[in-house]
Amino acid sequence: MRLTVIGCGYVGLVTGACLAAAGHEVHCTDIDRKRIDMLKAGKVPIYEEHLDEVLRRAVAEKKIFYTADASEAIRAGDVIFICVGTPPKESGEADLSAIDHVAREIATFAQGPKLVVEKSTVPALTGVQLQKALGAYSRDGSIRFEVASNPEFLREGTAVGDFFHPDRIVVGVENEKSAQLMRNIYGPILERKFHCPVHQGKCPTATGELLITTINSAELIKHASNSFLALKISYANVISDLCERIGADVEQVTHAMGLDPRIGTQFLKAGLGFGGFCFPKDIQAFIHLAGTVGVDFGMLKAAESVNKQRIERYFEKIHKALWVVRGKRVAVLGLAFKANTDDIRFAPALEVVRRLLEEGAEVYASDPEAMTKTKALFPDVKYYEDPYEALKQADAALVCTEWKSFREIDWDRAGKSMTRRLVIDGRNLYSPKKMQELGFEYYSFGRP
Ligand code: UGA
Numbered sequence: 001m002r003l004t005v006i007g008c009g010y011v012g013l014v015t016g017a018c019l020a021a022a023g024h025e026v027h028c029t030d031i032d033r034k035r036i037d038m039l040k041a042g043k044v045p046i047y048e049e050h051l052d053e054v055l056r057r058a059v060a061e062k063k064i065f066y067t068a069d070a071s072e073a074i075r076a077g078d079v080i081f082i083c084v085g086t087p088p089k090e091s092g093e094a095d096l097s098a099i100d101h102v103a104r105e106i107a108t109f110a111q112g113p114k115l116v117v118e119k120s121t122v123p124a125l126t127g128v129q130l131q132k133a134l135g136a137y138s139r140d141g142s143i144r145f146e147v148a149s150n151p152e153f154l155r156e157g158t159a160v161g162d163f164f165h166p167d168r169i170v171v172g173v174e175n176e177k178s179a180q181l182m183r184n185i186y187g188p189i190l191e192r193k194f195h196c197p198v199h200q201g202k203c204p205t206a207t208g209e210l211l212i213t214t215i216n217s218a219e220l221i222k223h224a225s226n227s228f229l230a231l232k233i234s235y236a237n238v239i240s241d242l243c244e245r246i247g248a249d250v251e252q253v254t255h256a257m258g259l260d261p262r263i264g265t266q267f268l269k270a271g272l273g274f275g276g277f278c279f280p281k282d283i284q285a286f287i288h289l290a291g292t293v294g295v296d297f298g299m300l301k302a303a304e305s306v307n308k309q310r311i312e313r314y315f316e317k318i319h320k321a322l323w324v325v326r327g328k329r330v331a332v333l334g335l336a337f338k339a340n341t342d343d344i345r346f347a348p349a350l351e352v353v354r355r356l357l358e359e360g361a362e363v364y365a366s367d368p369e370a371m372t373k374t375k376a377l378f379p380d381v382k383y384y385e386d387p388y389e390a391l392k393q394a395d396a397a398l399v400c401t402e403w404k405s406f407r408e409i410d411w412d413r414a415g416k417s418m419t420r421r422l423v424i425d426g427r428n429l430y431s432p433k434k435m436q437e438l439g440f441e442y443y444s445f446g447r448p
Helices: 010-021 033-040 051-060 070-076 097-109 126-137 159-164 176-190 215-246 250-258 279-292 298-322 348-358 371-377 387-391 411-417 432-437
Strands: 002-006 025-029 064-067 079-082 114-118 145-149 168-172 209-213 329-333 362-366 396-399 422-425 441-443
Touching (some): 002 010, 010 064, 010 079, 010 159, 025 070, 033 064, 051 064, 051 159, 064 070, 079 097, 114 126, 114 176, 126 145, 126 215, 168 215, 176 209, 209 215, 215 250, 215 279, 215 298, 298 348, 298 441, 329 348, 348 362, 362 387, 387 411, 432 441
Parallel strands (some): 002 079, 025 064, 079 114, 329 362, 329 396, 396 422, 422 441
Antiparallel strands (some): 145 168
16 A cells, blocks of 8 residues: 655654555655655664664665655555654643644645544544544545544554554544555554564564544543553552552562552553653643543542652652762763663653752763763763763762663672762662672662
């Protein structure tokens, strides 16, 4: 099939690349000309594991095309995926101006019927507005636009694997014709007719389900899923605070809880809390949406406030351990909002760095992927590719992101070059017993 992807960010590029790998002809466009130029030059503007390989193969097989000309891209595809940003406004409400802009472009440039698919995370009822906008902006109303909602459940860092091996594909449509088009698009994914770069022939056997719903339900499924995961993390964090007061171990508690299949072990990791461009803005938008229809989503407000307090909890530990922060040399390990990404948007680590600088610390940072982006925000921080370099002469090490390479640090070696053997672990990466045996003063969340 001939598909168009508007917006070449995380969602758009992964969607475009993987649908091209599934055999479709994909035309990608973006308002940012530099991004398109980079893609044309064979460079990938974001760090996402395996994405470069999937794009390279799609280009070689002439399945993916990039253009800065939106009209050309819109005319090329029968189905158009909208993958533009929906950032939060001051009020928490999602800013849908980019979606509105794209709707106007589609209505202006389309020369034949189109199925317009919302892939960006949008609040419920956006589909209704999109349908109205397409009608209102079209020149003479002669072209038929159908709308569908196809929320993405990709996690940054494992997005390519998530796309190729989804646990569910949700498609909200208005009629059977659109449902059939979407089944045709995802058929090769569900039937495994693509080259998977992630598992080298050893793909998981379970296949996901394609669920056909109404557009309103599809929109709600996305927000309800993300919010539930955020609730789970905040729940674990409150349990962690309780463990500290009572003298229990949060890892033991959440592990045992998670063995109940109704609860599950994932997303119960206590620590600095959630960040990124999805959870914080999605729960704000969901709270806002609920408010507009007279539903008070109190429990989600509580989850949000628990998450905001995580930094405060962390600084209580920092102050307890370091006493005065001013003039201290502090190594910050991890800047990205989570491991395996260069994304620093709403990263808890950035708030930690901001407060450390405000309190007069000298900050030495290391992150495998996120340093380039962070340098622009914090030019006064010193950056090191090698975490052992950042740790030299440090009065304390603060671990803010759960990177595997940090999990594997040889603390005995690092400790020899540190001024003081002190680790304040925001992600519970190490065994308190082992750290103590190595002579470290070690603080983490919810563990004795
Ligand atoms: C999240 C969802 O997991 C995806 O399903 C969804 O598609 C995506 O948002 C989106 O809406 O686009 P993502 O933001 O990439 O994906 O990140 P997650 O892996 O969900 O992690 C979010 C944050 O929670 C990270 O800061 C992570 O460190 C934190 N976290 C995660 C915890 O603090 N504890 C946990 O137990 C798990």
